[in-house]
Amino acid sequence: MANSPSGDSMTERVVRVLETFTSDRTMQTAAEIGRRAGLPSSSAHRIVDELVAAGLLERDEDRRIRLGLRLWELAQRGSTALRLRQAALPFMAQVQREIREHTQLAVLEQDEALFLERLSHPQAGANITRIAGRLPLHASSSGLVLLAFADAALRERVLGAPLRAVGPGTITDAAELRRVLARIRRQGVVVAPGSIEAVSTGVAVPLRDAGEVVAALSTILPRDADPAPAVAALRRAASGVDAALRAARR
The missing domain is CATH 1.10.10.10 (Winged helix-like DNA-binding domain superfamily/Winged helix DNA-binding domain)
Structure with missing residues (x-):
């Protein structure tokens, strides 16, 4: 041009x-x-x-x-984001029915978490994310999962830049963030209280396609809620999405 x-x-x-x-x-x-x-x-x-x-x-x-x-x-023609969203939506709906809180799908895009979909319950708590909205990778449960499984060069780029606080629980220390990312890779889940809103806890797991982490699935809980049911529901949903994506490739 x-x-x-x-x-x-x-x-x-x-x-x-x-x-x-x-x-x-x-x-x-x-x-x-x-x-x-x-x-x-x-x-x-x-x-x-x-x-x-x-x-x-x-x-x-x-x-x-x-x-x-x-x-x-x-944007819809042959979009990988559309394929992922279509595979994930039924399982997101099941999580939302079980947990009755915000359920979100995010992908890595230009060093940020880009939110493709969000389902919400009428009585769900605070949540600033929007469909087609973005957040820094270190500042949400979805972003932390995406950052944990991103390539090493991207992780080092984020770790080497100033880590801006978005909420009272946002991790702004690079050494602490590095430890959290390693734990996410080991455990396959993150529980992030107060990273965006003081009254909320984000819980997220990775979504895989052919073994590669392609997205994060998360839910936003009240700060004092037990995260264990959400972790279990998200892991079941992640398994379902993986199976749906594998079936779609056949």
């Missing part, structure tokens, strides 16, 4: 435009998109117009811009 005078390619500029949309910022003007993407006004308006014409963005009657349905459609 052709480069701009600043040296960034058209692909890079398009990605920056799309990344200005978040779960809290779903509608923007072209000028707001350009400012947040760091683009000149003329470039931002041209790229937005081209993406609207292609259906990747949509413009409402007030000329505000949102992500287009075609972007969602394309």
